[in-house]
Amino acid sequence: MYFYPNEKVALFIDGSNLFATAKALSFDIDYKRLREYFATRGILLRANYYTALIEEAEYSPLRPLVDWLDYNGFTLVTKPTKEFIDNRGERKIKGNMDMELAIDMMGLAEHVDHMVLFSGDGDFRRLVEAVQRRGVRVTVISSTKTSPPMIADELRRQADSFIELSDMHEAFGRQGNGNHS
Numbered sequence: 001m002y003f004y005p006n007e008k009v010a011l012f013i014d015g016s017n018l019f020a021t022a023k024a025l026s027f028d029i030d031y032k033r034l035r036e037y038f039a040t041r042g043i044l045l046r047a048n049y050y051t052a053l054i055e056e057a058e059y060s061p062l063r064p065l066v067d068w069l070d071y072n073g074f075t076l077v078t079k080p081t082k083e084f085i086d087n088r089g090e091r092k093i094k095g096n097m098d099m100e101l102a103i104d105m106m107g108l109a110e111h112v113d114h115m116v117l118f119s120g121d122g123d124f125r126r127l128v129e130a131v132q133r134r135g136v137r138v139t140v141i142s143s144t145k146t147s148p149p150m151i152a153d154e155l156r157r158q159a160d161s162f163i164e165l166s167d168m169h170e171a172f173g174r175q176g177n178g179n180h181s
């Protein structure tokens with residue numbers, strides 16, 4: 001992975017995808033260290049975190065993380081989840097943030113040299129290709145060490161570089177008592 005000290009960097013974190021990948025790896029992310037890690041690799045312009053929130057719930061286990069991120073240098077992009085009944089009559093909750101993330105990446109492409117996408121979602125392959133055509137380098141962070149792999153092969157091939165999340169424990173894995181910092 002190559003970062004240049006004078007390049008402008010932006011992070012795009014697909015919250016649900018990163019959560020699932022980290023959980024599959026038993027990797028507890030220290031978001032303060034994650035932000036600091038990339039801030040020392042270039043000029044960090046944005047650190048965006050995308051997640052859908054259940055609004056009617058009295059307590060969401062995601063709320064403490066979202067609040068912490070919001071107060072500690074991350075830009076939170078959220079929307080309420082939608083509830084529906086599937087064709088088997090089961091209650092389902094949906095909260096896809098792909099469109100918001102894609103719009104933001106395209107919007108920032110002319111201002112950034114290097115984007116880091118925390119997701120393995122193959123739907124982002126064309127997005128990565130589009131920002132690359134605008135001269136932006138794209139690093140994708142996910143995992144091939146889960147079963148099945150959390151990164152789509154087509155996304156990994158499209159990226160300029162791929163970082164295995166499990167290899168980043170020393171850089172921004174949580175150490176200590178479980179606080180977000």
